[in-house]
Every structure is written in structure tokens, then in C-alpha cells.
Amino acid sequence: NAGVMQNPRHLVRRRGQEARLRCSPMKGHSHVYWYRQLPEEGLKFMVYLQKENIIDESGMPKERFSAEFPKEGPSILRIQQVVRGDSAAYFCASSPGENTEAFFGQGTRLTVV
């Protein structure tokens, strides 16, 4: 059973471009969580999704950021018109249920130049 798979591992975007980060949860996991980790800081919760539904997006910036978890395929975190301040590591975690242990992927490191 493969772990949580995130791709790409590293992503470089120019200011103003779009970034798409993908997360394939562990087999049997229908709950996905996205976190952002700025350099030298802890992780900050962004959004919690269950298949086809956004459960909680209280940590998502109001503009330029969106997330989805379709019925088929990976969860996608989309950042439009990226700015330098979006440079960070973005981690996805998945769990089989709401209050069961979540497992983290290795993250996508986004660099905006």
C-alpha cells in the first residue's frame, strides 16, 4: 500500500503563472487535508476535503487559491497568479475517516521566481 503521493516534488513558477499541486491519497482514504509550511515555520492548515466536497476551507487564502477532490483522480490544490510569498512546501495528508490518523505525503516545494 503506497503512501500519500504528491507531485511534483519540486515546482518552479514565474510570478503570475498558475501552480497545480496533486495529491493521491492512500488506498481506502477518502479524507484529504492540505497544509502549507513556510520556511522555518510550522505547518498551517489550509483545507479539508472529502470526495467531491470541501468540508472546511477556513485556512485557505480568500483569493487565488482553490482545492478540489473529484470522485475520480487526485486532489488538486490550485494557485492562480502566483506571487513570491506563495513559495513554500505544500503538504497533503489523507485519512480513512474523520477522526483517524492522517498520513502525510512528502510535500511539493513551490518556488516562485
Added chain:
Amino acid sequence: QQQVKQSPQSLIVQKGGISIINCAYENTAFDYFPWYQQFPGKGPALLIAIRPDVSEKKEGRFTISFNKSAKQFSLHIMDSQPGDSATYFCAASRGAGNMLTFGGGTRLMVKP
């Protein structure tokens, strides 16, 4: 109200020593307190977790102490080893959910 404060930011311990990392929280609705270990280039991995109905939990060399009245909890790593060198994060959530509020992290270095 949602913050979790962690200290120290960095810690150097000799092999065989005890590593102690402290966290304090504000939100009394938190009822699940996990600790995560993160190696460079990797995602965080759950190390040990505690609920407020117990004051201490031990798993191998790792122990969590919890003080509900002070709203503080700490991680003790006994007999610290160089392989324990990593960044440690405390976290908290409500209802054991995975919408976690993380502390700022402690970078631990265990010297041989």
C-alpha cells in the same frame, strides 16, 4: 485563540541525554495533542499523541506529559540518539480531527 506555542526553537543534546520540548495552547476546546517528527525533505510523521484525560503517555523512549490546568504539554525523548535528529512539531485539534494547529517546530540535534 488558535495558537500553539512551542519552545525551544532549537535544541542540542548529547547522545544518551534527555531531550525536552514544550508546548502551550490557548484554545480549551482542543482535546487531541499529537507530536510529529519531520526529517529534511520528508513529510511529518506521527510520533505519539495524547488526550487530556491522561497526564502522561509513554511509547518506548518517547513520553508526553500533559498539564490540563496549565494548558501545556511536553515531549521527552529519553536516551536521545543521533538518529533522533529531526524537527519536532507539537499540534492540537478538536475531536481528534486532522485539522491540526501546529507549533512552530523544534530542530533537535543529538551529538554523538
